[in-house]
Amino acid sequence: MPNARADTASLVKRTQPVRAGGAVVAIQFLQDTAVFVLGEEGLILVEHGGAERRIAVHAGAILAAASDGVRIVTGGDDGKVVATDATGASTTVGGDAKHRWIDRVAAGLDGAVAWSAGKQAFVRTRKGEERVIDLPSTVGGLAFAPKGFRLAVAHYNGATLWFPNAQAAPEKLEWRGSHLDVTFSPDGRFLVTAMQEPNLHSWRLADGKHMRMSGYSAKVLSMSWTADGKALATSGADQLIVWPFQGKDGPMGKPPEMLAPCESNVAVVAGHPRQAVVAAGYDDGLVLLVRIEDGAEILAKKPGNAPVSALAWNAKGTLLAWGAEDGEAGIVRVT
Amino acid sequence: MTDKIPVTVLTGYLGAGKTTLLNRILSEPHGRKFAVIVNEFGEIGIDNDLVVGADEEVFEMNNGCICCTVRGDLIRIIDGLMRRKGKFDAIIVETTGLADPAPVAQTFFVDDNVGRRTKLDAVVTVADAKWLNERLKDAPEAKNQIAFADVILLNKADLVGKAELAEVEARIRGLNPYARIHRTERCAIPLPEVLGRNAFDLDRILDLEPAFLESDDHGHDHHHHDGHDHHHHGGLKHYHDEDMQSFSLKTDKPLDPDKFFPWIQDLVAKDGPSILRSKGILAFKDDPDRFVFQGVHMILDGDHQRAWKDGETRESRLVFIGRNMPEDKIRTGFEGCVA
Numbered sequence: 058m059p060n061a062r063a064d065t066a067s068l069v070k071r072t073q074p075v076r077a078g079g080a081v082v083a084i085q086f087l088q089d090t091a092v093f094v095l096g097e098e099g100l101i102l103v104e105h106g107g108a109e110r111r112i113a114v115h116a117g118a119i120l121a122a123a124s125d126g127v128r129i130v131t132g133g134d135d136g137k138v139v140a141t142d143a144t145g146a147s148t149t150v151g152g153d154a155k156h157r158w159i160d161r162v163a164a165g166l167d168g169a170v171a172w173s174a175g176k177q178a179f180v181r182t183r184k185g186e187e188r189v190i191d192l193p194s195t196v197g198g199l200a201f202a203p204k205g206f207r208l209a210v211a212h213y214n215g216a217t218l219w220f221p222n223a224q225a226a227p228e229k230l231e232w233r234g235s236h237l238d239v240t241f242s243p244d245g246r247f248l249v250t251a252m253q254e255p256n257l258h259s260w261r262l263a264d265g266k267h268m269r270m271s272g273y274s275a276k277v278l279s280m281s282w283t284a285d286g287k288a289l290a291t292s293g294a295d296q297l298i299v300w301p302f303q304g305k306d307g308p309m310g311k312p313p314e315m316l317a318p319c320e321s322n323v324a325v326v327a328g329h330p331r332q333a334v335v336a337a338g339y340d341d342g343l344v345l346l347v348r349i350e351d352g353a354e355i356l357a358k359k360p361g362n363a364p365v366s367a368l369a370w371n372a373k374g375t376l377l378a379w380g381a382e383d384g385e386a387g388i389v390r391v392t
Numbered sequence: 393m394t395d396k397i398p399v400t401v402l403t404g405y406l407g408a409g410k411t412t413l414l415n416r417i418l419s420e421p422h423g424r425k426f427a428v429i430v431n432e433f434g435e436i437g438i439d440n441d442l443v444v445g446a447d448e449e450v451f452e453m454n455n456g457c458i459c460c461t462v463r464g465d466l467i468r469i470i471d472g473l474m475r476r477k478g479k480f481d482a483i484i485v486e487t488t489g490l491a492d493p494a495p496v497a498q499t500f501f502v503d504d505n506v507g508r509r510t511k512l513d514a515v516v517t518v519a520d521a522k523w524l525n526e527r528l529k530d531a532p533e534a535k536n537q538i539a540f541a542d543v544i545l546l547n548k549a550d551l552v553g554k555a556e557l558a559e560v561e562a563r564i565r566g567l568n569p570y571a572r573i574h575r576t577e578r579c580a581i582p583l584p585e586v587l588g589r590n591a592f593d594l595d596r597i598l599d600l601e602p603a604f605l606e607s608d609d610h611g612h613d614h615h616h617h618d619g620h621d622h623h624h625h626g627g628l629k630h631y632h633d634e635d636m637q638s639f640s641l642k643t644d645k646p647l648d649p650d651k652f653f654p655w656i657q658d659l660v661a662k663d664g665p666s667i668l669r670s671k672g673i674l675a676f677k678d679d680p681d682r683f684v685f686q687g688v689h690m691i692l693d694g695d696h697q698r699a700w701k702d703g704e705t706r707e708s709r710l711v712f713i714g715r716n717m718p719e720d721k722i723r724t725g726f727e728g729c730v731a
Contacts, residue, residue, distance in 0.1 A: 082475065158472060234451070
């Protein structure tokens, strides 16, 4: 059983189990409070070592979640965008007048929130000003730029860079196909999208140069930058794929690191916030911490009955929370 | 996998009665709960929080197949719906009157996340008995919907005479001899005739005989009969549509898998755009098991099904439904696959 990782150093005994009771679709830490986002209706707030608190934030499915570290922002099929803080206090911060599904959300560092419903993307500033942009097709992904008030919107045949406060027309980045997720490199030089086909696409923003990152066996559903911002870890293969972005040309012409091979695919990744380590959750329920430098592995969770569906680190990198499709969940104390 | 949620695709030209059928499915007391993906809100008279509006966003996959189109909105909506797993037993996708069913069907084979959690059950087409003949002449979409269907409701059967009904049914048979046809008034039909058909399930590919002898002859009948009374109508007329046809191939000589698979893969790669649906039951040399496959355009799905039974004729049989298909070339190619 290679996936049992019998000889691997293990943190499994340091797990605080969490009874989610339903599929965990996302996790975010607000300081040391882990917020488990369920597929339906609720959040579970768990302080490490403390009790579980359940709160209902949506009337139906929760379709998207994001966090700025202070609040967790969720979008639901009830057409609402809700922000919840570590005390469990929730406020509706946006939504869709026609009660369409809120498909994607993003949280900016200055308290701004973005969301999408169908072919429209919305932003709301901390002061409460709201702006909307119409896209050529349904929004696949939303991401705030690391600096400045700028939003990237992924959709069919490319992405749109939108400056909500500027009069200028949004900038179009074109590439044929369906773009389903989007992320800026932490230095703001690259934009990366995950596509319907099992590959990533990237643009160098200075000159619009294209990069195509392929070789995956499955659609890439999870992307996470390493602490130093120099590499992008992804799901989508039966090993952890880490693309180098440190040079001028990013991953152009360079192979990715391929670490922690397993019998099942990586489903979720989460970069450690301070070290060059990535947590990888697999389709068979395994969670490994993988050091990028040498591929050294530490076992954080043994394989289970369902795929890992969410992973998150607290800001200090001392706690790792995981959740699975069958409602199994936990918090592991790493140091 | 039995826990996959079945998905029924409801097509039909404008005004044929799709919404009537949908409302009937949702309002009848059957104890089942459906999630419904509709193209237009407001027409459904049932209060259901699992009704979702769709945008019918069709796009081509970047995989070199020009006919490999999928519905991006369906992938997104099904992902969202599955977060409420347990709240519904089945999904119904209603398409617009002008929609091609192929991208909807292909979505279930192309997207892994959709295919892992749901399965395509059947394509059900509602046709207007009075106007279908006209639409088959002027609307290629209507023809596609008939050719693609597993189940066809020949609706508003009460509004046309018996001869006219037989005529339109023969037209349908000319396009698609394999679908089950039901004559209906206001889409009145027992739901098991429409839902839970398993038409895309390889285990259910038992027999590829045309459905001539098994179609119902009455609207809204609740009893089963053998339907042989067709023969009393003075024989069915055979219609051959100018561009849409179906044909079947068969042989009792065992096939060589090393010849057959390269041939069929090459065939759908080249002629996939003109082949709407394909199905087959195959007997390979020295193989005790039946091999079954089914396909939509270039996408093929196949597996060993079960052992050939004692006394069962080891006959290979393929059927194709499509538009301007190179029938002679396909026949010759198939004959070349004999071991």
